[in-house]
Amino acid sequence: MGGGYAAPMAIRYITPDEPDDPEEESSRTALITAGTCRLFLDLGFAPLTELTLITGRRVDVAGLNKKGELIVAEVKSSVPDFRSDNKWTEYLDHCDRYYFSVNQEFPAELIPQDVGLIIADGYGGTVVRESPTLKLAPARRKNLTLKFARVAAERLTNLTTPEGA
Numbered sequence: 001m002g003g004g005y006a007a008p009m010a011i012r013y014i015t016p017d018e019p020d021d022p023e024e025e026s027s028r029t030a031l032i033t034a035g036t037c038r039l040f041l042d043l044g045f046a047p048l049t050e051l052t053l054i055t056g057r058r059v060d061v062a063g064l065n066k067k068g069e070l071i072v073a074e075v076k077s078s079v080p081d082f083r084s085d086n087k088w089t090e091y092l093d094h095c096d097r098y099y100f101s102v103n104q105e106f107p108a109e110l111i112p113q114d115v116g117l118i119i120a121d122g123y124g125g126t127v128v129r130e131s132p133t134l135k136l137a138p139a140r141r142k143n144l145t146l147k148f149a150r151v152a153a154e155r156l157t158n159l160t161t162p163e164g165a
Contacts, residue, residue, distance in 0.1 A: 025077050025078055025081070028077040028078070028103060029075055029077040029081075030122075031103070031121055031122035032075045032076075032077060032101055032102065032103050032120045032121070033049060033060060033061060033075050033101075033120075034120075034122050035101075035120030035121045035123060035124050036060075036061045036073045036075060036101040036120045036125050037049065037061060038120075038123070038124045038125065039118060039120060039124055039125030039126070039127070040061065040071070042124070043063070043065075043127075044065045045063030045064060045065045045071055046063060046064050046065070046152070047061055047063050048061070048062050048063070048064070048148060048151060048152055048155075049061050051147070051148065051151060052147075052151075053091070053094050053147075054094075054140075054143060054147070055090060057087060057090055057091065059072045059073075059074065059091055059094070059095075060072075060073060060074050060075040060101070061073040061075065061101070062095070062148060064145065064148050068141065068145055069096045069097075070095045070136060070141065070144055070145070070148070071096060071097045071131070072091050072094065072095040072097070072099070073098075073099040073100070073101040074088050074098075074100050074101065075100075075101045075102075076100055076101070076102050076106065077102075077106075078106075079106070079107065079110065082100075082102075082110060088100075092134055093134075093136075093137075093140070094136070094140065094144060095134060095136060096134055096136050097116060097130075097131035097132070097133060097134065098115050098116060098131050098134065099115065099116035099117060099118045099127070099131050100115060100116070100117055100118070101117075101118040102117070102118070102119060102120070103119065103121055104119055104121065106119075108128065111129075113129075114132065115131055115132075116129055116130055116131025116132075117129040
C-alpha cells in the first residue's frame with residue numbers, strides 16, 4: 001500500500017515546568033555558560049567555571065577583574081532547574097555582584113528583581129539587569145582571590161603538562 005495517507009503526528013506541548021530531556025538541557029547549559037564566559041571577558045573579567053567556594057558549594061561561572069572584583073553567575077537552563085535551586089542565596093556573601101544567566105527563551109520574570117540578569121547563548125551575552133553591589137568582606141575576598149588563582153593555574157597546568165609529568 002503506497003497511499004498518500006500518513007497518520008497525524010502526536011503533538012506534545014511542553015510547559016515551562018516540565019523537566020527537559022537531560023541531553024538537551026546539558027547542551028543548553030553549555031551554550032549559556034559559554035556565552036556568559038565570553039560576556040565576562042568583554043566586561044574585563046577573567047572567567048572560571050565550576051569554582052568551589054570555601055563552603056563547599058560550587059558556582060557555575062566566577063569572574064575576577066584587575067581591581068580584584070569578583071562576580072558570580074548562576075546558569076539556569078530551564079524553569080525546573082531554577083525552581084529546584086534553593087542554595088543560590090548562599091553565594092551572595094562570596095561575590096561583589098551576583099547574576100542569574102539564562103537564555104532568551106527563559107521567562108525572565110521568574111528571576112528575583114534584587115539580583116542581576118544576563119541573557120546568554122553560545123556566542124555571547126548581555127547584562128539585562130545590573131546586579132546591586134554587594135559587600136565582600138576583605139578576608140573572604142583574599143581567600144577567594146587566592147582560590148581563584150590556584151584553581152586557574154592548576155587547570156592550565158593540567159592542560160599543558162603531559163600526563164605523568
